[in-house]
Amino acid sequence: MSSSPISILSQTDFNGDPLDPELLRRTFGQLMEEHGYVLMVNVPDDFDQVKFCRSLGAFVPNYTGAVVGDVRPEPGMDDVYHAGNTRPLTPHTEGYDFTVVPPRYIALWCVAPASGPGGETTLADTAPWVAALSDDERKYLLDTEFEWKTTEGVNRLGLDLHTKHPILEEHDDGLIVRFSCNNLKRAEDDPVVPVQQRWRDAFYDHQIAVDYHRNDMLVWNNWRLLHARNAFTDRSRHLRRIQVAG
Template identity: 40%
Template sequence: MTHQTTHPTTDQTTQLNRIGFDDIDTPVLSATLDEVGYVYVDGIPESFDHAEFLRTRLGPLLPQYDGQTVWSIRPDQRFEGTYHSLNSRRLTPHTECYEWQDAPPKYLALWCLVPNSDAGGQTTLADGGAFVASLDADERERLSQVEYHFVSSAGLQEMQLGRTARHPVLEQRPGRSPILRFSCQCIADADEFCQDIGDRLQRFFDRTKVSVEFTAQSLLIWDNHRFLHSRNAFTDPRRHLRRVWIAEQERTEQ
């Protein structure tokens, strides 16, 4: 297993943490997700069953907004004018399923069927846990105490798949790691404090993000309770990824 890191500056994207297909046995994968918070795997053969591997190694797959366990992500002209994962526009930093009443998926995973052939289209990640650690104690306390009204994106609402929930941005859980919930687009009642946190989080994201250029069959997994993700705009209509959500579960000794 290879861990590749650099110390980012304001003009630098952090180097991607990559492991090869031969290293994604359970101990390596779990250790990398615990330590680093995400992992990118390439060199995957075409016959590999991504969804089944993730289900057996990390946990149950949760239904997507449409009730299916696998969500297909490729541009659809119907949504080009709407903020939606199913278009080619930029997505702003967010965690996933912030508008769920229950706990959001522990892990998100994306794999590539057809990689982007032009500029753009990279998935980008940044460590929200590190951002929270950079705040002072009063700010962390306020993020843990004040509840905000989270709503689904405009695209999901257009598809009649929208949800809504009230949560603090930072949910502290005794005996478990906290859950960070955030969206630059979908907090309906963001106050001045929340907006300031969002501005600072965007700058932190831009300064520390990792950028993923997918190749065919490659796989990206990250801790959704800790990391935020976004996407750069692109123009290639063939770009096609698939996504699953993985439920939180108790770890057992391997």
């Protein structure tokens, strides 16, 4: 089950003219604060996504070192859990496999949408789930350093990352949530297992699904929202991606 995004910002105004850049930034900030994500639509071909992302904070390079990464099916990657194929991705946050704090913002924009069904980026806000934790659960998620590993796809790129972080971390700029369905190492009887299952179920109950048109740009707060992806069939689907420290 999924619903349509409601935090949508048009880069053109009611007359079809470009929105004033200062107004664009201000409305973007208000929508981001309220919803934790913004889908920008009516994006002109000459929009400078890199410049816009630079206004949000410092760039965090992708795994390959490329600041602007490509998300599209890659040869020889169809058999692993990896963004570079056509398979689904389960709910997660980005950057739990970094030793530093995860990127605050992730931006994805659409170079070529997938024709046919699937390929949506899906998002859900953890804020109500965090608020609903019992005191004991919250303390456990704040105090327990879990081991995290990276995805099979990133392993195949030659990176074998292992980190230790709590799921919840208090930071001067807000609470950081780290989450993965498959790369959080824990015993089957660990108290985190029911929380993981609950949040995964809540994700699929409350997700919004972004069905991209060409040039659409999605930005979300990766400290607060989980994201995932629906499988697709069109191998020409192509997104670009930037991570921002914030």
